[in-house]
Amino acid sequence: MTEEQQNSSPQQEESHKPDSTMKHIVSFAAMIVLTVAAFYIVMEDVVEPNMILPLLLFFASIQVVLQLFTFMHLNQKGTAYYTIFIFTGVIIAVVSAVGIILM
Amino acid sequence: MGTLTIMVVVALFLAAIVLGGYNKNFLERVKGSTVWDWMTTVDHKKIGIMYFMSGIVFFLIGGLEAILIRLQLMVPANDLFVGDIYNQILTMHGTTMIFLAAMPLLFGLMNVIVPLQIGARDVAFPFLNSLGFWFFTAGGIILNLSWFFGGAPDAGWTSYVSLALNEYSPGPGVDYYVLGLQISGIGSLISGINFLATIINMRTPGMTLLRMPLFTWTTFVASALLLFAMPALTVGLLLLMFDRLFGANFFDYTMGGSSVLWEHLFWIFGHPEVYIVILPAFGILSEIISTFSKKRLFGYTSMVFATVLIGFLGFMVWVHHMFTVGLGPVSNSIFAVATMAIGVPTGIKVFNWLFTMWGGEIRFTTAMLWAVGFIPTFVVGGMTGVMLAVPPADFQYHDSYFVVAHFHYVLVGGTVFGIFAAAFYWWPKMFGKMLHEGLGKFQFWTFFIGFHLTFFPQHFLGLFGMPRRVFTYQANVGLESINMLSTIGVIGMTLGTLAFGINIYRSLFIDKTKAPADPWNGRTLEWAISSPPPEYNFAQLPLVRGYDALWVEKEAGKKELTPAEPLGSIHMPSSSYLPLVMAIGVFISGMGFIARGDYSMGIFGLIILGIAMFMRSFEVDHGYHIEPEEIEKDKGVDA
Incomplete structure (x- = not known):
């Protein structure tokens, strides 16, 4: 690699x-x-x-x-996978955090 | 420190005795020995085998604990294991089976098979692969050492606070849980990241995402779940560690902490965790059903879609473990609906398996038997799952044996059946030998019947009001005969597991016949190379021309895969002892912190870890190359 x-x-x-x-x-x-x-x-x-x-x-x-x-070089090309994973992570983290705070 | 010195000296003595004395060639002979080779290997196939074998060992330990539980519950008012010791057995059964048996068995299969299926020569980070394995092993050993030093954890596998806090669980038991799981969890996280990087980057030319075999897909999704779920457990365990060891009050409600916070953190991890162990099993069964029906998997894209959807929804349902906490009807309803939604993609999968078999040329090998047995068993578990997802009903089922029956149907009927199926299917690829089919069928029938006899009656135990996790029950309330039946079923599962043990022994030590490269008329890339594969897997990376890459070539009338590159020298990573040193460092550190009081050993272990990391950072090692001549020579031997 x-x-x-x-x-x-x-x-x-x-x-x-x-x-x-x-x-x-x-x-x-x-x-x-x-x-x-x-x-x-x-x-x-x-x-x-x-x-x-x-x-x-x-x-x-x-x-x-x-x-x-x-x-993590997000300003370079070919970062589709990172972006997908980061956004999924953000969504999951937000759901979990909001869930814990609201309940 | 004294104990450590003694252990090091004993280890040196043992090595010297085994290798024939301590003299100037001692170090060379150590480096030449098989044990050293396996301890320092970075080869994904060897690491996979070690994962698998340690998984089997922990599976046997967890199974023994299960037998003890059922012995205690065989008759009412039994006093075989009372109180603390029963709690310890119960906690360790759950923890061992989930974290130390199911996960490494699946990781072992993933490690061996996934790189072969995507046409890679190794995983993306061979060093990290080894590190992940040794961290997992260190954590597993710490957890099980608790039996000998101070008592095992006894707060349940969920280790709910306040029960798990110092006040109610004095002694080191829960400390072993916290640190053991933390260390093995880091190992799992490392392995998960490694699989993700491997599947994204290391696919052979032509292996597009939608041509990947389903086991690779499910491994990919399960690794993504690990990546997102493990941090929640890590944080939870870290907070619990601070509460227990350093007097913090994150979970102590009398000091302003929150006990519900632990439940949230645990289940935000815990629910994805059950998908981490079931999704790879789904992948395994898809491969097996497709191969032994001699048909392309029905609805491949919908299978992929369902896998990703299950993975995503898996994060939105954790509160269904906490319906009775009292979070209110609104949150309960939202999470109930989300939970039931997961039934849809799972149903898609079940129907796809059935349609794959429909009209297929079915061969009932042992692997296929496990796969066929899996479908109805898992459907029962899934159906009781939907029943549990209804909050008003859940208030009745909660913490009863109904829940125990439900999750054993999905975890044993799903994951364990899947692992056994995979063991029979991929054994030739892992070890170059076959498992005996007759013994395998004996194992299937005893285990399958024993399993249903044990766990089907437990649904009724729960409905009749028997709570889970209690060590005994009264006579004359209608629970005796069902409990007795349940214990009798254990005999079947024990016989099946023993048959598997005999089968392993037979294949590794008695049977001399070599397995063919493609014993099952396989469809995916791993069957195109010899069993076991050479160190470099593929002499030339194959060119993939469609889904079921090998089958496409077979249909075209070819004997071999089309190569995607000329024969050239192959770059290999060199083996390293540093992962083992790092794992020993965290092991010493973990035990040091569990010992409490004096933290010098704990810090000493971390220093070892730091030194090993420093050495790794500044080590210049470019690996080595295997030249084409050697590859040609290998080929000649095979033919």
């Missing part, structure tokens, strides 16, 4: 290499900062208590976007 991937996209790898490495490092750093920030706002009383949950969800949604587009 890995060998095949390396062979199939050599030009792409080379032309984007510095750019994509930077992108990965930046997103990785951003995700660590967001995670630390999430712990920080819960552990220290820096924001109002009723703001904690919305803020956590906001941090989480940024992380999801970073995860999907930098590390």
Whole structure:
């Protein structure tokens, strides 16, 4: 598998290499900062208590976007399977979460 | 730490004794030994066989527990196993059968057969495959070690809180459940992801999605269910672990937690789980019925559609396990309707099987007998399922033996019959030997009659008011004769299982005849290669020209598949001992956390896992190649 991937996209790898490495490092750093920030706002009383949950969800949604587009390459072609699976997962998660909250 | 050192030393001694002394060639001889080969293998066929064999071992353990349960319930007011020990046997029977028997048996079949059916040389991630197996094994061993160290879990296989919290279940029993299942669950999740990636990426040229055999399709859907359902269990077990080990209060309602939350999380996982174990069985039976009726599967696309629909609806019905919790009439009604809706795609499947047999040239081999026996048995289980889906009626059936009868009809009549059918059908492909048909038929009839004798009367036990999970009942309330009948039926199932054991022993150690490549006049790709297949499966990847790929070629009068590539050197993954090390790491960690008090062993195990992961990340290993000359040589030997 890995060998095949390396062979199939050599030009792409080379032309984007510095750019994509930077992108990965930046997103990785951003995700660590967001995670630390999430712990920080819960552990220290820096924001109002009723703001904690919305803020956590906001941090989480940024992380999801970073995860999907930098590390799972959703901005590239040929992602039909990912999209199907992600949407199925989202639907199931929403049904389950809404079910638990409402009942 | 002391125990660990002793175990390592004992293991070294044993290896040295078996291999003839400790000297400078010791390490080389260890690496050359068969045991080492199997422990470090990343070959999907060997991992599949190990999955299957460990599944059989756990099936026997779970079966023994079932015999003990029925012995206790044989006569009223019996005092063979009272109280705690009965609860432990009952809990371990359920947990073992679902998580440690049904799942690995199916994973074993999937591992061996799916890559062959889609024309692949291995699964997408051979290393992960091995890792999944060893994690599963570590979890299974942890669960069963509970018998010897501190008592088995005794809160039921659903492990409902508050019963499963420290206050009501002191002692390590439930800790074994939590950590054992967590570890084996990670293994299952890894395997599920691996199957998904394999089926999406590794299909041979021409194998479009709608040409895939039905076993591959059901494996695909079941793996997707695993992917989405396992996280719910993981979260639930994690919260329960924090409650029990670290004093959190997620489920303790006196501290503001919620006991219903556990039920939700468990059943959001638990209901898809029953489809995870039944859907592959559906796939197996579709293959077998089609092969032994010598007909194309009736309504192939509707079968695929029904499989996907069952998988999707499987997530929308979990509350039907919780009708009596008191969530209100609206939620009960919604989930009742959703539950009954699942009957529709399942019905489609049943009729498709019947129409496949209709007018077919039926051969009643053992595999076909299991498949034919499956249909009425499963229909009974499905019908009682629809009865249970009606909330007002469910208030009467709930927690009675009616439920026990229902789920044994679907799990034994569905999954176990399917697994036995698959064992007889694919045994030659897995081991290169045949199972004895006569013994197989003896097994079928004893098991089939014994099964119905055991579980059919239990419907009436439930209707007469006997609750499930209790260790005894009173005399003179009309339950004695039915319970006695039920216990007598166990003899049949035991005889059948023993016959299967003898059959396995005979085929592996006594029978010297080799199985032909295509003993059943098969229709799918796995029958085009020798039994057992060579390490690389296909010397040349085959070109698939239609559904039932091999049958299409047979119809065209060809002896072999059309190759899709020239003969060339084949890239193979090299075997690795790291999955085993990682599994040993989590095993030590799990036992360390169960021991409570001092967590140094738990952390030590995690450090082993971390080191192994580090080594894996920075290991440069490109595998090896099998050259065409060797492949030609193999072919010569076969001919």
